[in-house]
Amino acid sequence: MPESEPKPRLIELVDPGAGQGWKAVLKNGKSVVVHEIPVPAVEAAGAVPRIQRLFEHRHPALSPVLAWGTDPNGLWVAVEPHEGVPLGTILSRGPLTPPAAAALGASLLSGVAALHEAGIAMGGFGAAAVRVTGNGEVRLAGHPAGAVRGAPSQSDLRADVRSSGMAICAAFGVDPAGAPAPPNIPPGLVVTMRSMASGAMGPAADRAQGALREMASALLAPDRMTAAQAELATRAGGREMPSITPFLPKTEAPAPAPAPTGTYTPPPRDETPLPAAASYEPPPRAPEPQAPSQEAIPWAPYTTTPPVAPAEPEPPPTPLVTSPPPAAPEPPGSTPPEPSPFATGAPPSWDTPAAVETPQEAPPSPAPAATEWDPVPAPMPPILRQQEAAEPAAAPAHTSSAQQTWTPVATPAWTPGGEPAATAPTVTAAPEAATSTVPPSAPARQPSVARPSDREPGERPGWLVPAIIAVVLLLLIGAGTGIYLATRPGNSTAQVTPTPTSTSKTSPKVSPKASPTAGGTGPQAVPTYAPASAAPVTSVAFCIASTHPCAGVRASEYTSCKINGPCRVMVELKFSSPQRGTVGFMLKFFDRCTGTTTDLAGNSYVPPGYTRVDLLKVVSLPTGAKSAALVAVSTSPAAAASTPLLLGSSDTC
Known part of the structure; x- marks a missing residue:
């Protein structure tokens, strides 16, 4: 059977608490009291997870479960031999002070909320279940018996909150039925504890605890909590908190009484000069x-x-x-x-x-x-x-x-x-x-009237407005200059010049001139290597200052090629959508006299989402040609050809 340790042997019987109990000693040598809870085997097996949770996760406001186990008769638990003094015994000698009562209520509701979170409800409890230890700690006892009740119902949870409210009202000395409360208790706190005692607060113990802490925040200050714990420890030991009145000397009390009376006499003296102030009326001034x-x-x-x-x-x-x-x-x-x-x-x-x-x-x-x-x-x-x-x-x-x-x-x-x-x-x-x-x-009074000389309204200096206008003009001119410098074509010297613009201007395309047909000694027509556009490529063109200028390209970077010599080309690639993959091109050199095509290496680039990319490439053209054409063909993401760039003679070979 599941258990934390074997059931200890009986040493001495004690008064029954939640079932039968006797004194025993655990394996670790700790003296305990064992309580048997007779329940059917099925209910005992269902209570094992809840009892085990109480054993493993102890709460300071709950009496600890030191050992537990099951047997054919039901469930047994081992608790401390002295769980504290019942609250009813303490309150039989009178209610607690407001700080001590507030501390007791906060601890009690904390323990009830921990029980509800563990899936245990006691279904209500009395003043004997609330214990106060010798060091002033408040604990709830008898809760292991609630572990065998099964899943708690709303009525059981509400009954626990009501019992907590009744205990708090008794600690404060407040009648839950609505009789006048002591004047030293805040009205809001009285309403809160009565709501808990009547069941209006609901079944949520954490909500009741939050309401109590909010209304008794002043009473739950750290300094007052320390004094409250000391008072609870004193009351649990069967003693009462000593009154400070006997320590005050009785002879000194009447002595301060005459002092205030002496201090109150001067106020009338201060009031007597007020009529003297009235003596300064005009009649006396006439003889003065x-x-x-x-x-x-x-x-x-x-x-x-x-x-x-x-x-x-x-x-x-x-x-x-x-x-x-x-x-x-x-x-x-x-x-x-x-x-x-x-x-x-x-x-x-x-x-x-x-x-x-x-x-x-x-x-x-x-x-x-x-x-x-x-x-x-x-x-x-x-x-x-x-x-x-x-x-x-x-x-x-x-x-x-x-x-x-x-x-x-x-x-x-x-x-x-x-x-x-x-x-x-x-x-x-x-x-x-x-x-x-x-x-x-009369003349003495006239200068007093004439003292306020006519004041001229202060005006701002005349140069202030022109100065403000000049400053505003300078700021506008500076802003315009900055905008112009920021938006003018860049002077980047990089070979790859990507331009992230979503609204690229459509550049005029150079329509290919009709070449003379092959025959005789005339140059041949340039073949078509790829269509002019292929999605997402919308156009491929050489950047030429006279026929196809490209924005942001310097004059020294435009396409400049000579037949049988070096060639610098700036190819503009435009796309219908932003590109984030590799884009590139290659060059096709066509000898119009012999009809042969030579592939030349191009350039590539990976843009971060551009719709237009300008790529620079310097190549060496094949030698021996008299009439040739250069065509740029995009290699990725699709193949599209540019208009042929004619080199050399266009009439004869």
């Missing part, structure tokens, strides 16, 4: 033109002409002058017609802060006049003209005519105060600082 107030300093020299006003210095303005620059725009309101405020206004022309206090003293005397000056800060330029005119009354007239654009209301305000000449210029000094602040702001 203190810088332009410096431009008012050049106006002070004009007010220096009436420095008589400082003769009335009052104590309040003097300490105010010493103060640093408060807001300068407010002094315009401090312009009462009384002489005392005018005297105080002279110092503020240099330092605007002094004018800030003057409005406080001024309101009791002329409150309405101050109100008129606030809206009318423009009379400053006319006042300068008044200083030049030295008349206070004339000044208002000029102001009204020149500065009507500002406000004509300013003229009546100046008329009552025009009596003191010295006081009028001092009053002008105060508005100067205020009014000067407004005009300089």
Whole structure:
């Protein structure tokens, strides 16, 4: 009976697995467990090739068959005494982590696919058939019993894939019926394993394995596979993976909490400046033109002409002058017609802060006049003209005519105060600082608007287009010259000049002249040695510059023969189809006086598929002839004759 080795002797009985089993030792001394599978002799004989294939080609995801054989009771196989821990025992303590479950599913489907490829189907299996070894390897056990089932059916293959899907769902802790899956498992992976468990994946185990690897590609990374194998080995040994939480100090956990809160406080601080940015609105900018107030300093020299006003210095303005620059725009309101405020206004022309206090003293005397000056800060330029005119009354007239654009209301305000000449210029000094602040702001903005100068559109230089045209013409001329040089007749000096052209030009054929009939002393007619054409030869002709020129032949290579002397012939052979065999010709020398024919050697050539071949041959003609003819006759691939080439006298012998 076929067997890998004789059946070992029984040492000790063990719990039955797939049949009856006992402990034994093989010939090589390895301890095994022998399982007997009682089947009819016919089924055992049919299972021999499949069992032998499992024995010879072991798969890492299948429990190895260490020995096998047949006996009258059926089939026996020897397996390892410890095939691993059943998956049900491991999962009784809880599901695996996603990487370990993915590794288990990939190995299990790999083993099932190997079984199906060997022509074996288990017809479904339980969690006890999935074993995990002590080093974390996943193996499928009990498969030798499926070898005796015969050729697997589609239902058996589908049952194996369904059992694999159920085992994978159990490893992940996913309910195959559709209950919510754990959140740490990708939804696509959940759908894949449920499809396998429900049978929707079909009977193809390799297809199911590919789908699982695609959906769990992140979990099957090399680093995670190593960690998964370590976890499987730990769980198979009856232990659990240690949690990392106990190793984290509990005191450090709350400490980071305040840190983030401290970091979150600055964002509100960053947000608070946003309203500050809004403070740069136009209203604040109006009082800011203190810088332009410096431009008012050049106006002070004009007010220096009436420095008589400082003769009335009052104590309040003097300490105010010493103060640093408060807001300068407010002094315009401090312009009462009384002489005392005018005297105080002279110092503020240099330092605007002094004018800030003057409005406080001024309101009791002329409150309405101050109100008129606030809206009318423009009379400053006319006042300068008044200083030049030295008349206070004339000044208002000029102001009204020149500065009507500002406000004509300013003229009546100046008329009552025009009596003191010295006081009028001092009053002008105060508005100067205020009014000067407004005009300089406008010129400061005007240059900013005028900055973008008109840009002329960039144009390409005028010489660019002619240069491009010249380059294109040079390229065209060079290309034309190259084409002409490449297509002009060649200057090859080889004796054999094949020309591969499929459209050869038909050269004019020289019709043989009628020779005088033989009789008396006249030359005889040239006999016909072969027809003018014979397929595939269409024509044979001598290349003669005057009567039959040949393309690509130099002038020094044309046919040139003299009677009783050397002769150089260039014979042109044309064919109806490309020739790849030997083509050649021979020469017939006919003495027209004696009527004798002499054969002269020709030339031959093997073309690579040409329809026209030019062959050169130099021969020596027989001597003693007075009138002769030379005929070229093709020798292969067919015999065809050329038009006779007449030599010597054509009338007499």
